[in-house]
Amino acid sequence: xxxxxxxxxxxxxxLEVISIHGFHDSPMSVIASQAQIAMGTIYRCFHxxxxxxxxxxxxxxxxxxxxxxKNLPTDLPMQExxxxxxxxxxxxxxxxxxxxxxxxxxxNSPFGVTYRRDRLLxxxxxxxxxxxxxxxxxxxxxxxxxxxxxxxxxFGPLICLIRDQDLGFIVLNESLIDQTVAAxxxxxxx
Amino acid sequence: xxxxxxxxxxxxxxLEVISIHGFHDSPMSVIASQAQIAMGTIYRCFHxxxxxxxxxxxxxxxxxxxxxxKNLPTDLPMQExxxxxxxxxxxxxxxxxxxxxxxxxxxNSPFGVTYRRDRLLxxxxxxxxxxxxxxxxxxxxxxxxxxxxxxxxxFGPLICLIRDQDLGFIVLNESLIDQTVAAxxxxxxx
Amino acid sequence: xxxxxxxxxxxxxxLEVISIHGFHDSPMSVIASQAQIAMGTIYRCFHxxxxxxxxxxxxxxxxxxxxxxKNLPTDLPMQExxxxxxxxxxxxxxxxxxxxxxxxxxxNSPFGVTYRRDRLLxxxxxxxxxxxxxxxxxxxxxxxxxxxxxxxxxFGPLICLIRDQDLGFIVLNESLIDQTVAAxxxxxxx
Amino acid sequence: xxxxxxxxxxxxxxLEVISIHGFHDSPMSVIASQAQIAMGTIYRCFHxxxxxxxxxxxxxxxxxxxxxxKNLPTDLPMQExxxxxxxxxxxxxxxxxxxxxxxxxxxNSPFGVTYRRDRLLxxxxxxxxxxxxxxxxxxxxxxxxxxxxxxxxxFGPLICLIRDQDLGFIVLNESLIDQTVAAxxxxxxx
DNA sequence: TATGAATGAGTCTTCATTCAT
DNA sequence: AATGAATGAAGACTCATTCAT
Numbered sequence: 001x002x003x004x005x006x007x008x009x010x011x012x013x014x015l016e017v018i019s020i021h022g023f024h025d026s027p028m029s030v031i032a033s034q035a036q037i038a039m040g041t042i043y044r045c046f047h048x049x050x051x052x053x054x055x056x057x058x059x060x061x062x063x064x065x066x067x068x069x070k071n072l073p074t075d076l077p078m079q080e081x082x083x084x085x086x087x088x089x090x091x092x093x094x095x096x097x098x099x100x101x102x103x104x105x106x107x108n109s110p111f112g113v114t115y116r117r118d119r120l121l122x123x124x125x126x127x128x129x130x131x132x133x134x135x136x137x138x139x140x141x142x143x144x145x146x147x148x149x150x151x152x153x154x155f156g157p158l159i160c161l162i163r164d165q166d167l168g169f170i171v172l173n174e175s176l177i178d179q180t181v182a183a184x185x186x187x188x189x190x
Numbered sequence: 191x192x193x194x195x196x197x198x199x200x201x202x203x204x205l206e207v208i209s210i211h212g213f214h215d216s217p218m219s220v221i222a223s224q225a226q227i228a229m230g231t232i233y234r235c236f237h238x239x240x241x242x243x244x245x246x247x248x249x250x251x252x253x254x255x256x257x258x259x260k261n262l263p264t265d266l267p268m269q270e271x272x273x274x275x276x277x278x279x280x281x282x283x284x285x286x287x288x289x290x291x292x293x294x295x296x297x298n299s300p301f302g303v304t305y306r307r308d309r310l311l312x313x314x315x316x317x318x319x320x321x322x323x324x325x326x327x328x329x330x331x332x333x334x335x336x337x338x339x340x341x342x343x344x345f346g347p348l349i350c351l352i353r354d355q356d357l358g359f360i361v362l363n364e365s366l367i368d369q370t371v372a373a374x375x376x377x378x379x380x
Numbered sequence: 381x382x383x384x385x386x387x388x389x390x391x392x393x394x395l396e397v398i399s400i401h402g403f404h405d406s407p408m409s410v411i412a413s414q415a416q417i418a419m420g421t422i423y424r425c426f427h428x429x430x431x432x433x434x435x436x437x438x439x440x441x442x443x444x445x446x447x448x449x450k451n452l453p454t455d456l457p458m459q460e461x462x463x464x465x466x467x468x469x470x471x472x473x474x475x476x477x478x479x480x481x482x483x484x485x486x487x488n489s490p491f492g493v494t495y496r497r498d499r500l501l502x503x504x505x506x507x508x509x510x511x512x513x514x515x516x517x518x519x520x521x522x523x524x525x526x527x528x529x530x531x532x533x534x535f536g537p538l539i540c541l542i543r544d545q546d547l548g549f550i551v552l553n554e555s556l557i558d559q560t561v562a563a564x565x566x567x568x569x570x
Numbered sequence: 571x572x573x574x575x576x577x578x579x580x581x582x583x584x585l586e587v588i589s590i591h592g593f594h595d596s597p598m599s600v601i602a603s604q605a606q607i608a609m610g611t612i613y614r615c616f617h618x619x620x621x622x623x624x625x626x627x628x629x630x631x632x633x634x635x636x637x638x639x640k641n642l643p644t645d646l647p648m649q650e651x652x653x654x655x656x657x658x659x660x661x662x663x664x665x666x667x668x669x670x671x672x673x674x675x676x677x678n679s680p681f682g683v684t685y686r687r688d689r690l691l692x693x694x695x696x697x698x699x700x701x702x703x704x705x706x707x708x709x710x711x712x713x714x715x716x717x718x719x720x721x722x723x724x725f726g727p728l729i730c731l732i733r734d735q736d737l738g739f740i741v742l743n744e745s746l747i748d749q750t751v752a753a754x755x756x757x758x759x760x
Numbered sequence: 761t762a763t764g765a766a767t768g769a770g771t772c773t774t775c776a777t778t779c780a781t
Numbered sequence: 782a783a784t785g786a787a788t789g790a791a792g793a794c795t796c797a798t799t800c801a802t
Contacts, residue, residue: 020300021300022299022300022301023214024213024214025300027774027775027776028775028776028777029775029776029785032785037783037784038783038784038785039776039777039784039785039786040777040778040779040783040784040785041782041783041784041785043776043777043778044782044783048776048777049775049776049777104298105298105299108294108295108297108298108299109212109295109298109299110210110211110212110215111212143369143373145366145369145370145373146360146366148351148354148359148360149347149351149360149366149369149370149373151350152346152347152348152350152351152354152370153347153370153373153374153377155346155350156342156345156346156347156348156349156350156351157339157342157343157346157347157377158342158346159346159350160341160342160345160346160349161338161339161342161346163298164338164342169338170336170338170339176335176336176339179333179335179339180335180339180342180343183333183335183339183343183377183378184343184377186376186377187343187347187373187374187376187377188373193765196765217791217792217793218792218793218794219768219792219793227766227767228766228767228768229767229768229793229794230766230767230768230794230795230796231765231766231767233793233794233795234765234766238793238794239792239793239794400680401680402679402680402681403594404593404594405680407795407796407797408796408797408798409764409796409797412764417762417763418762418763418764419763419764419765419797419798420762420763420764420798420799420800421761421762421763421764423797423798423799424761424762428797428798429796429797429798484678485678485679487678487733488674488675488677488678488679488733489592489675489678489679490590490591490592490595490675491592493737523749523753525746525749525750525753526740526746528731528734528739528740529727529731529740529746529749529750529753531730532726532727532728532730532731532734532750533727533750533753533754533757535726535730536722536725536726536727536728536729536730536731537719537722537723537726537727537757538722538726539726539730540721540722540725540726540729541718541719541722541726543678544718544722549718550716550718550719556715556716556719559713559715559719560715560719560722560723563713563715563719563723563757563758564723564757566756566757567723567727567753567754567756567757568753573786576786597770597771597772598771598772598773599771599772607787607788608787608788608789609772609773609788609789610773610774610775610787610788610789611786611787611788613772613773613774614786614787618772618773619771619772619773
C-alpha cells in the first residue's frame with residue numbers, strides 16, 4: 001500500500017471513531033482496528049496521538065476550505081453570492097456530518113484553542129471569505145463591521161442549526177434553509 | 191465548613207480547572223488541590239467524576255437561566271427587549287468566561303450530547319425564551335420560523351463572538367456589541 | 381450506654397455484616413451504621429479493624445467453647461456422650477449460622493492462620509474436648525490415634541455438612557443428623 | 571512467549587501470592603511481579619482481577635478432578651478402592667499445598683459461595699465420586715445415606731487434617747494417614 | 761465522650777507508546 | 782516495513798484511620 005493511502009485510511013478511521021466517541025474515548029487500538037492496520041503502523045505516519053488529531057483537523061479544514069473556495073461564485077449579484085455560500089455551507093455540513101462533529105469538538109476543546117479557530121471561516125490568513133467580504137464591504141453592501149463580526153453574523157446561526165439538527169432537535173428542509181440563509185443575509189447586509 | 195460551602199468550593203475548583211484543561215485532563219486530584227481539600231472529600235459530595243461534571247453543568251446552566259430570567263424586561267417594545275436580552279447575554283458571558291468555556295465544551299462533547307443542548311437557550315421545556323419568542327411571533331414582530339431557528343439566528347452570532355473574543359481574535363467594545371445585537375435583530379425581525 | 385454494651389453492639393454488628401459480605405467488603409462505616417453508632421466510636425473499643433476482627437473471633441470462639449463445655453455430659457456411657465456432643469455441635473451451628481460462617485471464613489483466611497485453629501475444637505490449650513478424649517482413650521473406647529486426628533474424624537464431617545446446608549446443597553433433619561453423628565462415632569471408636 | 575505459557579505463568583504467580591496473602595492482599599502489581607511481567611500484561615489474558623481468580627479456581631479444580639479421575643481404581647474390592655482414593659487425596663493435597671489453601675480460601679469466601687462447592691468433591695454434576703458411591707451403595711457396602719453425607723464423612727476428616735498439617739498443628743506420616751483413611755472408611759461402610 | 765467529615769495511601773484498570781519478531 | 786504483545790505511568794475511586802467540634 002502506498003504510504004499516502006495508508007495515511008488517508010488512518011485519518012478516515014480516526015474521523016469515524018473520534019466523531020462518535022470523542023478524542024479521549026478513542027484509543028489508538030480502536031482507530032487502528034477501524035483502519036484495518038496494526039497499532040504500531042499508525043506511528044509510522046504520525047508521531048503521536050496528538051499529532052494525528054492535529055493532522056486530522058488540518059485535513060478536514062483544508063478539505064472544507066477547498067470545497068468552499070471552489071464554489072465561490074464570482075459573477076452574481078452580492079446577495080446571490082451570499083445565498084449561495086450559505087446554502088453550500090449547509091449542504092457541506094449535512095453531507096459530512098462527521099467532519100462537522102469533529103471540527104466542532106476540536107475547536108471547543110483545549111486541543112483546539114491553540115489553533116486559530118478562524119482559520120476555518122475567518123479572514124485572517126487563509127480565510128476564503130476574506131476577499132468576498134472585502135469586496136462586499138467596498139460595495140457598501142454590508143454593515144460596516146469588522147470581518148470577524150460579519151462572519152459570526154452570517155455563519156453563527158448556520159453552525160448552531162447544523163448542531164441542532166445533528167442532535168435531533170430540529171429537522172431542516174430546503175425551504176427552511178433558504179429562509180435561514182436569507183435571514184443571515186439580513187443580519188449582515190446594510 | 192458547611193456542606194454547601196464545600197460543594198460550592200468543589201464546583202468552583204472544577205470549573206477553574208476544567209475550563210482550562212478540559213474534562214479529561216483534569217484529574218480529580220488536581221480539582222481537589224484547587225479546592226484545597228483532599229481527593230476523597232470530593233466523593234462525599236459527588237458520586238463520581240461524571241456526576242461532578244453533570245452537576246457543574248446544571249449549576250452553570252441554572253445560574254445562567256436565573257440571571258437571564260431575572261433580567262427579562264416585559265414592558266418595553268419588542269425590539270428593545272431583544273436588544274436588552276442580547277446585550278445582557280454578552281455581558282454575562284464576558285463576566286463569566288469560564289462558565290462560557292465549560293458550557294461550550296460540555297455541549298460539544300459526547301458527554302453533553304445526551305443533554306438537550308437547547309435547555310440552555312432553547313424553547314423546549316424550561317427555555318426562558320419560549321414565552322417572549324411566542325409573544326413576539328404572535329405580534330408578528332418576527333419572521334415566521336421555528337423557534338429553534340430564531341434562537342440560532344439571534345444567539346448563534348453572539349456565541350461565535352464570545353468565543354472569538356475568548357481566543358483573542360477580536361476585541362469587543364460597547365459599540366460593537368450594540369451594533370452586533372442590532373444586526374441579530376435584523377436577522378429575526380420581520 | 382455502658383462501655384461493655386457498646387462493645388457487644390459493635391461485635392454483633394461486625395458479625396452480621398462480615399458473615400455476609402466478608403472481611404474486605406465490610407467497611408468500618410457499614411459496621412458502625414449497623415451498630416447505630418459513629419464510626420469513630422468503634423476506635424474507642426478497638427484499636428483497628430484487624431483487632432476488631434480478632435476480638436470477634438475470640439468472642440465467638442469463647443461463646444462456642446462455653447456452650448460446649450456447659451453441655452458436656454459426664455455421667456453417660458462414652459458413646460452416648462459423643463452422640464450428645466455431636467448433636468449439640470450441629471444444633472449450635474444451626475442456631476448460630478453467622479457465627480459458623482464467620483469462623484470458617486476466619487480460619488481459612490490468612491487472618492486466621494496465625495491463630496491456632498485448634499483452639500476452637502482442638503485439644504491443645506483450652507480445648508474443651510481434651511479431657512473427654514483422654515478419658516475415652518484411657519477407657520480404650522477410641523482408636524489409639526493422636527487427639528488431632530480423632531477431632532478431625534469426629535468433627536470434620538459435621539463441619540462439612542453445616543457448610544453444605546448453609547450453601548443449600550443439602551437439607552438436614554433430626555434423623556439424618558443422628559445417623560451422621562453415629563457414623564462419626566464409628567470413625568473414632570475402636 | 572506463547573499466550574498459553576503466559577497465562578500459565580500468571581495463574582501460577584497468582585496462586586503463589588494469593589495462597590499466602592489472600593485475595594485482598596494480593597495486588598495485581600504483586601502478582602505481575604511474581605510472574606515477571608508488567609501489570610498491564612495480565613489484562614491481556616484476564617478481563618479483571620475477579621476473572622483471574624475465578625479462572626484460577628477453575629484451573630485448580632479441573633487439575634484436581636483430572637488427577638482424581640485418572641486414579642480411580644475400578645477393579646479392586648470396594649474397601650480397597652476407598653482406601654486408595656483417600657490416600658491419593660491426601661497425597662495430592664500434600665503435594666500441592668498452595669492449591670489446597672487457595673481452594674479452601676475460595677470456597678469459604680463470599681467469592682466462592684456462588685460456586686457450587688460440591689463441584690470439587692460432590693456428586694452433583696461433574697463429581698468424580700458419584701459413580702463409585704452409587705456403585706458402592708448398590709452393593710450395600712455403605713450406610714444408606716445421601717451422597718453428600720457420605721462425602722462429608724469420608725473427606726471431611728481428611729480436609730481437616732490437611733489444614734491442621736498446613737498450619738503445623740500435626741505431622742502426618744504414612745501410617746497415620748493409613749489409619750485415618752481406614753477410620754473414614756469405618757464411618758461410611760455399613 | 762461521641763461524632764462523622766476529612767484525609768490520602770493504596771488498588772484496579774486503561775491506553776499511548778515501544779520494540780522484538 | 783508491519784505487527785501487536787508488552788510496558789508502566791496515570792487516574793478514578795475506596796476506605797481505614799484521624800481529629801476538630
